[in-house]
Amino acid sequence: MSPAGPDPWAQWLLRDRGGANAQYEARIEARVAHYVDRVLEALGPEPPRNLLDFGCGSGALGLRALQRWPRAQVVFADPSPALLALAGERAQALGVQERLRLLPLVVDPSGSVGLPELADGAFDAVATRSSLAYVADKPALLAEFLRLLRPGGRLSLGEPVFRDDALAACAQRRALEDIAPPAGVALQQPQLLQLLQRWRSQQFPDTEQELARSPYCNFSERELFAWALQAGFAQVHVELHIDAGPSLAPDWDSFTRHTPHPFARSLRDVLDQDFQPEERALLEGVLRENWERGAMVSVERMAYVRASRP
Numbered sequence: 001m002s003p004a005g006p007d008p009w010a011q012w013l014l015r016d017r018g019g020a021n022a023q024y025e026a027r028i029e030a031r032v033a034h035y036v037d038r039v040l041e042a043l044g045p046e047p048p049r050n051l052l053d054f055g056c057g058s059g060a061l062g063l064r065a066l067q068r069w070p071r072a073q074v075v076f077a078d079p080s081p082a083l084l085a086l087a088g089e090r091a092q093a094l095g096v097q098e099r100l101r102l103l104p105l106v107v108d109p110s111g112s113v114g115l116p117e118l119a120d121g122a123f124d125a126v127a128t129r130s131s132l133a134y135v136a137d138k139p140a141l142l143a144e145f146l147r148l149l150r151p152g153g154r155l156s157l158g159e160p161v162f163r164d165d166a167l168a169a170c171a172q173r174r175a176l177e178d179i180a181p182p183a184g185v186a187l188q189q190p191q192l193l194q195l196l197q198r199w200r201s202q203q204f205p206d207t208e209q210e211l212a213r214s215p216y217c218n219f220s221e222r223e224l225f226a227w228a229l230q231a232g233f234a235q236v237h238v239e240l241h242i243d244a245g246p247s248l249a250p251d252w253d254s255f256t257r258h259t260p261h262p263f264a265r266s267l268r269d270v271l272d273q274d275f276q277p278e279e280r281a282l283l284e285g286v287l288r289e290n291w292e293r294g295a296m297v298s299v300e301r302m303a304y305v306r307a308s309r310p
């Protein structure tokens, strides 16, 4: 699974995340604001003067910090030129542009990233939301965050935990393999399960090998905890929040167009590209019927870590 286009993150954050539907996107933005507030609150009662928003995207976290703390200076760092530019425009519209610096990040082909242009101890606080998840070498980046913090400086992050989604996809694939009929026995595998699996495998890794290689699936809150300690952070506190509820999509069409992350394909794309007409009719019919009676539950897992530099 690899993202498409020259700036896949801009395409995902500005279009595919909300299924190209303005109402859906507004609901996601409200949910993101809630996550961002939680990450900022975990920095503690003392307003930071210098904050790094790592993987700032279009500025959800950094802009809220600039509004919340009128004396704070924020460095917005991100590899997407389009998202950095948009964050800058939004800062201008809010009248906070004097207090931010935009920092383009260079991600190496392995997915790792460093911040060599930033001085040791330059920040009171480092915060990030749903960005560390996509970095290949998280222990190295956490060590970099420690370097950037002054003694007593604080780290706060909130990251999605997709590992359970990938484990569920792996378990379902294995179950389908295991129930293959013995040679000579004319038994059909449950077709609906097969179709569900073909869709699911386009959104999350469904083999253990692929899972292990995927930066956004191969960790949970426990690895984040261990890596923060190994990097040298003190007072490390981790919380895992799991919420199950109806999807935020306002209608079936936007549900089928949405993708949970930029490396996933939408249900619509999989139905259009990969399925025969009768397969499509079967899977879409069942899913849509469940969707319409509100039976499709979406589960979100978020790990929050706060820590400080000794």
Ligand SMILES: C[S@@+](CC[C@H](N)C(=O)[O-])C[C@H]1O[C@@H](n2cnc3c(N)ncnc32)[C@H](O)[C@@H]1O
Binding pocket: 009, 013, 032, 036, 054, 055, 056, 057, 058, 059, 060, 061, 078, 079, 080, 083, 105, 107, 111, 112, 113, 128, 129, 130, 131, 134, 135, 136
């Ligand atoms: C899910 S978005 C989150 C954006 C923002 N933090 C927010 O809360 O809305 C992930 C962001 O991480 C950035 N990103 C992706 N891979 C990265 C990497 N290897 N290093 C740093 N940032 C990365 C993307 O450009 C994108 O803006």
